Amino acid sequence: MVLSKVSTVVRKVASKVLDLEQTGLNEQYKMIKEASRNSKFELEVEELSQLIKLLREKHAVDSIVVAYNNGSLLISSNGSDLKEAITGTAMLSYIRSEIPKSESVFIKKSKGWYMLYPFSKKVYIVHAASNLHNVELKAIADDLESFLKKHSD
Amino acid sequence: MINQEFIVSKKLVFMGRVICIASGKGGVGKTTLAGNVGIALAQNGYSVCIVDADIAMANLSLLLGMQSSPITLHDVLLGEATINDAIYDGPKGVKIVPSGLSLENYRRVDSERLESVIDSIAGQFDFILLDVPAGIEKNVLAAISASDEVLLVATPDPPSIADVLKTKIVAQRLNRKIIGIVLNMVRGEKGEISDTDVMKMLELPVYGIIPYDPEVWKTFLHEKGGPLMVRSPNAPAALALRKTASKIVGAEIAIVHERGKNPIAGFFNRLFSIFKKKPKAA
Known part of the structure; x- marks a missing residue:
């Protein structure tokens, strides 16, 4: 548990220092993806x-x-x-x-x-x-x- | 004389495809894409007709320097001319059907006639590209309905992607095949939506990633203007647009080597031309 906390802190510091891009879909993206999925109709x-x-x-x-x-x-x-x-x-x-x-x-x-x-x-x-x-x-x-x-x- | 060498490893035979270029948001580059991809296809030997289906806000004729066309799509949709009367020769062998610039005629036009008008010329060309208005109003619906396939265009930001999604939904409701999406004006900056994320969100293949290119902006400049594919065929955006054209065709590679248009040689030619004796005026 201590190790996982240390690893989280190190990752956060590294992303700030190295200006790493956040990967993964954020809320906006999820909303668009869901709307796209909901627009499909199987007839x-x-x-x-x-x-x-x-x-x-x-x-x-x-x-x-x-x-x-x-x-x-x-x-x-x-x-x-x-x-x-x-x-x-x-x-x-x-x-x-x-x-x-x-x-x-x-x-x-x-x-x-x-x-x-x-x-x-x-x-x-x-x-x-x-x-x-x-x-x-x-x-x-x-x-x-x-x-x-x-x-x- | 410019010599052009195309390397196309595979050329498929097509039966008149009608593809509309649509977005949702305005200003994302539909007209630029339609015009330049059309020219690229024509340069590859395909017979291409580009129709400015933006009945209200016609821009294609301005991009191609054809704003003085006497007969336009307005006249055709009014029933006052045939579509063949409104087909003009454009750059590099492409054919153009311009839309009118008159607001008065726009009021009288029945955009629903577009489908039958396009059907009447579908057999004459390998590709008919429709430059569709922004939004999802009746003229957009009429243009999408007149097409068999839809190619979406967006810029890599959430409002543009959200708007293009609506166009995708509208096209799906009209039972039109959406072939893919082109990401335009990509700067590669932090915060832009990546092509991978666009594919995941919209569940569509990416048909092109067109970089932001200042050369595109010069299209409408009076003296240096003209379509990018003619004026600066080796510009990064032009090369990317050619890749989009090749993806539409299904050919593996479309490379243009234009002999005699080396930018460095061109510079020295222009420099030395200052010292050349000019012929006396008659």
């Missing part, structure tokens, strides 16, 4: 219900509901959202009837954003605190469509 799951929850986390949104164009629900990150599916598809259908070339719909709520993104004969209904860009909505759709394609083959 190779078996169930669609698992995937939708992972997509919600991956894309940092409040909820994702996917409906078919006729209003029937495919999947929701909140479990069951029949009303959301019907409302979203109806709203998109109306807007497209008035503005035929509508590619997506963004509605600012008092808290957050409500977004409708049609893709591959479905409607992606996304709630988030801040509005996503079309490319981000497309990325959500791509992730889900890849899963559907893989599991339909």
Whole structure:
């Protein structure tokens, strides 16, 4: 014990005198490393219900509901959202009837954003605190469509 | 006449790679890297197009002295010109698509069109490099989305690394392949984050360690300016940028020996030129 204490003191003095760099990750580095690790999402799951929850986390949104164009629900990150599916598809259908070339719909709520993104004969209904860009909505759709394609083959 | 000798031990065949150069933080050297790596690749015989995808704050054309281009990426994204109308010849055989400097046009531009625009020329080049804006806003997302691969750039300090991490996360969300990170403006001083630590933190390979080099700063000077790879190809930063280019290509070595551009000989030439008789003006 005395020897270990002596060795610690000698090491500290030596690092001061010789101006040795501190090796190893400090707190900042650890925080960055952890954030980097937490940003990885493994999307190779078996169930669609698992995937939708992972997509919600991956894309940092409040909820994702996917409906078919006729209003029937495919999947929701909140479990069951029949009303959301019907409302979203109806709203998109109306807007497209008035503005035929509508590619997506963004509605600012008092808290957050409500977004409708049609893709591959479905409607992606996304709630988030801040509005996503079309490319981000497309990325959500791509992730889900890849899963559907893989599991339909 | 400058003779150039390249020693490349392996050259792979590529099918049009679209790589965006992105960071998070501004001022870390994206434009310098995109421009000079593009020139280095072109010098190695690859067909390269560098696109200034920084729609709001275009700098690539300034780096390459092409600020007067009549048709720019703005016009293409507005649907008023084709991309081929906006491709210009740059230094050493590289092709450039400059972005506009007009703030008025910037407001009208739809950056989402960038992906289809880049797709339309992807087959014409071995490499398309996109110089992406700083940050993670919509124009950055559009540029990353238009690419297949992402090369990150950072300086070796915690704010830059923290910001580049956010760009990495954004690129991952868009399902883009992040090929690596380049550490720029490395001074080798105490307190800088080492390349080993960057690799551990970001879990990415380091594609280059570019030393801080005062020669880079001269790029934008009026009389002595021009891209580093053309003006001072033997500068330490230029050599490091070539290594980055070779890493992107997958070739083992890219060395440039430029005969006739010996700095010592150049000095004596300039000294003796003072005593040479100048021809009389007509």
